[in-house]
Amino acid sequence: MKFMIRTWKLKNTSIEEVNFTDATSLDAVTRQLPEGYYSTFRTFDGCRRVLGLSAHLQRLYEPVSAPEVDASILRRQLVALLEPYRPDEARVRVMMTKAGQTYVAVEPLKRLPQDVYEQGVRVETTEMHRESPRLKSTAFICASDVERKHLAQEGIFEALLVKDGEILEGMTSNFFYVGQVANLTYLGTACDDILLGITRQTVIDIARGRGLEVRYEPLKRDQLAAVSEAFITSSSRGIVPVVQIDNLPVGQGSPGPITKQLMAAYEGYVMEKAESIAMVE
Secondary structure (H helix, E strand, C coil): CCCCCEEEEEECCEEEEECCCCCCCHHHHHHCCCCEEEEEEECECCCCEECCHHHHHHHHHCCCCCCCCCHHHHHHHHHHHHHHHCCCCEEEEEEEECCCCEEEEEEECCCCCHHHHHHCEEEEEECCCCCCCCCCECHHHHHCHHHHHHHHHHCCCEEEEEECCEEEEECCCEEEEEEEECCEEEEECCCCCCCCCHHHHHHHHHHHHCCCEEECCCEEHHHHHHCCEEEEEECCCEEEEEEEECCEECCCCCCCHHHHHHHHHHHHHHHHHCEECCCCC
């Protein structure tokens, strides 16, 4: 079963496994479904908990007028579907078509190598951006397919979406940077024209809890040289340090102290705050 993706179509009273021609990745499965919306997350505590699961589902259900599965039933179905993956962890994608059909795809969690977190990653900027930034639309997966293949070929970890010279977010993540004004060090991130990620909000809460000022200011591409640290966030990967953007090193070219502090705090926060999928503690 290792790294095998399984997909099911859900209804309030039934679960039916679906076999797709191409099940090599969650994106490959998503491309074979009618257009709609999706949310992707990883599990914790042996597939029993998910960080921000209620927020994930709220964002998924919001644009769909007639979902075929109630959110409470979906949670119970997730518990059953994840049972074979225990005691390990899984990566889950819940997809809902515009007509309300609901699918769940699951794969065993493949963790990033530790050196990704210790050494950081290289990213590049692109002029591509989302048509409807607040919606996690499956159409964006198809629209970004060429860019995804380019990243894989070049060994680049992520693409940062740029609009009017401002870095908004990652193609599959949110983007943060550490800036300084006079003697004030702050954490910056865009707020408009982006997908408001669940992990993004978690990191903002953690940063403020540690006394770090957070400013909703997108980084201009021509200000990259002034940035001391940067990182991206996503539900499946947590906080990933960014050490190079295009051809420019970020700060000293290695993960900075604020990024490391937030990474450590995030790990502790997840273990304390992740929700029970079954909603019963």
